[in-house]
Amino acid sequence: MITIKNIEKTIGIRHLFSIESLSINPYDKIALIGDNGTGKTTFINMLSNEDNYYSGTIHTNIKIHKIDWENRAEISNRVFSVNQIDVNSNLSPGQMYKLVLQSALEKENTYLLMDEPTSHLDFETKDELIRMLSSRNYGFLLISHDRDFIQKTCNKIIEIKGGEFQEYNGSYQFYLEESIRRDKHAQREYESYTAEADRLKGVINTLSGRRDRIKTTPKRFGNSEARLHKMGGQGNKKKVDKQIKAVKSRIEQLEVKDKPAREAEIRLAIPEKSKTYAKVLLNGDNINKAYGENVIFSSANFEILNNSKVALLGANGSGKTTLINMILQNEGIETHPRLKIGYFSQLEDILALNKTIIENLMQTSIYDETMVRIILARMGIRRDDVYKRVDILSDGEKAKVKLCKILTSGFNFLILDEPTNHFDIHTIEALEELLIGYTGSILFVSHDRVFIDSIADTLLIIEDKKLVSFKGNLAEYQKPKEISEDYDLLLDYKIAAVNSKLSMDISKEERAELEAKYKELVSKKRGL
The missing domain is CATH 3.40.50.300 (P-loop containing nucleotide triphosphate hydrolases)
Structure with a gap:
């Protein structure tokens, strides 16, 4: 477990982010997202103990390893051997990424930290990376801008926004849906706030009008009458002023809700x-x-x-x-x-x-x-x-x-x-x-x-x-291939099921039927 409490991180005079409390489970597969400059790489460096300039505590009782994608020394001799690559050979960026990751995955019971693991990878290499991470039991935390990669590898999203860490316990698709829900909630809160503020301002306007209508002393009144009238008027005005002050206080006590940003569509038309x-x-x-x-x-x-x-x-x-x-x-x-x-x-x-x-x-x-x-x-x-x-x-x-x-x-x-x-x-x-x-x-x-x-x-x-x-688009192009792969898996399942039955003690008639079925399925499999 990685336990983080009361973190304050600054760079120079700039406050970068705060973390009141955050726990990372050894099996959490986390995508750390946020705008450039919000502190994603800084946070990874803090977890890997490369950056100790912060207040608060980070306590770990598990092994943590930050992958250096460009460090050839990270590649084990066994990985070179398994991939039939000479230890001294030149490696392409794709090969380097693959071998470094394979070596990192050999580290059992180790929580991995990765910064932009898919940079410059083609689809084939990226898919292999996805399979390797998906099959890993122990967790990792990665920074990536590749939404498809995050969706296929991560079960938790942490977004750095406004100097705070916001957690989403689910896939990237869940993050998107939850973000929409939170945005709608923020819009409702803003509308509720503005409606109440407008209502209270209306009350103030009504009270101000009532106060302004309190009559001044008529000229025909004598001194005694004028004095009595003035005392009554002053009392009424003070009463209304007190009510206005109370309503203004209620407006000030309202929790201010900022208006959620909404951006209009931009159409870049060719002249x-x-x-x-x-x-x-x-x-x-x-x-x-x-x-x-x-x-x-x-x-x-x-x-x-x-x-x-x-x-x-x-x-x-x-x-x-x-x-x-x-x-x-x-x-x-x-x-x-x-x-x-x-x-x-x-x-x-x-x-x-x-x-x-x-x-x-x-x-x-x-x-x-x-x-x-x-x-x-x-x-x-x-x-x-x-x-x-x-x-x-x-x-x-x-x-x-x-x-x-x-x-x-x-x-x-x-x-x-x-x-x-x-x-x-x-x-x-x-x-x-x-x-x-x-x-x-x-x-x-x-x-x-x-x-x-x-x-x-x-x-x-x-x-x-x-x-x-x-x-x-790409999804439409890959769909037939995915259907073919699903059908291939289905055939494998049926062949295994028939083969299992053939190993049992069954009648000659049933065995003959199953053997014919087995040959038919194998023939279909070879035809793919």
Whole structure:
């Protein structure tokens, strides 16, 4: 058990987060989520005893191991041997991740800490990672922005929000549903608060009107009458003033409820003069590409239709970036003459470092500054942050600015190479909304299944040096495969059941029927 109490964590003069009480069970499989900069990595470093600069206590009575994905020394000789890889051989990032994790999983009765375990992994390697973590009895705590990965591996979500840790005892889907429920509850509380505050303000207005109607002394009254009238009026006014003061006190005692944030949909429309009405925007016919003896494409064909949002998929090293470069350089690929391509890559530098964020965007934007600020705010760049110079920004912040610049520059075709890398979940969701509201066409590369399913209406898949097109998203593409796998499991179950009966003492007639059934099932199995 890991027991955490009365934690206060600050960095310099900045308060990062507080934890009044938190317990982590050895079998908890936890996803730690939250916006960038909220302290996720800091918390993992505190658990691994790499950061001791905090007040409060962290007590552990279990082994804890933080995985260093880039440390080759973490890989055991046994894991090298099992995978038939030489100890001194060069390892790809995917191989490194796999071998480091296998070595970590050998550590029995050890609680694992992992920071972004799926970075740069293709779907096949990621699925293997999911299987390995799912079959592990002992728990782990991981930081990840991959929602599909979290859903398939974790049974508890901890979100750092507003400097506090919020626990959700369930999967990521449960977290989403519970978040909606909590947001609705917050909206009801806000509406109840404002209704009561408005009612009490109305009472004050009524009392104030009553006080104002208390008559002044008529001029015809003599001194004695005026004195008596004034005494009565003053008494009544004091009484009403006392009532007003009591109601104001009740308003002050109300627990203030902030209005839940609601963001309107943004539609990034392409200007009429920039639109193209051709059916096909990109066409590749009989594409061939090789680097020496390494053949990437051989007689490959593809086309990208107008108004489509296409996910380019393939294993690491299959040629995704190569195809993008061929498109950008017009290397054997026909592009419509009215196509205006906006290209995003983590490595591509399109920003003026000596200018502010807002200056960079307004230099090329087809929208006014108000709209540009709204788009930046969706990506987490708000208020005076827009006046920061680009040269002082982190890599993640620069990536946000580059994406916003591309989205506001009037391009009618976007090519996005891994646009979600290094973003937190909220930023990824904001980017999804912006791309859904973008009216041009998109070709993008991503290893984020949820992102792909949210954006793509078409898949372009690199297989065996060819390009295969599929109309639909990733979930629709994988569905037949999942059905096939389920059917395969069903056949295995039936074969095992028949085989079990054949081992029993049964009549000749029943045995003959079962043997025929067994042959039929085995034949179906071989046909898959």
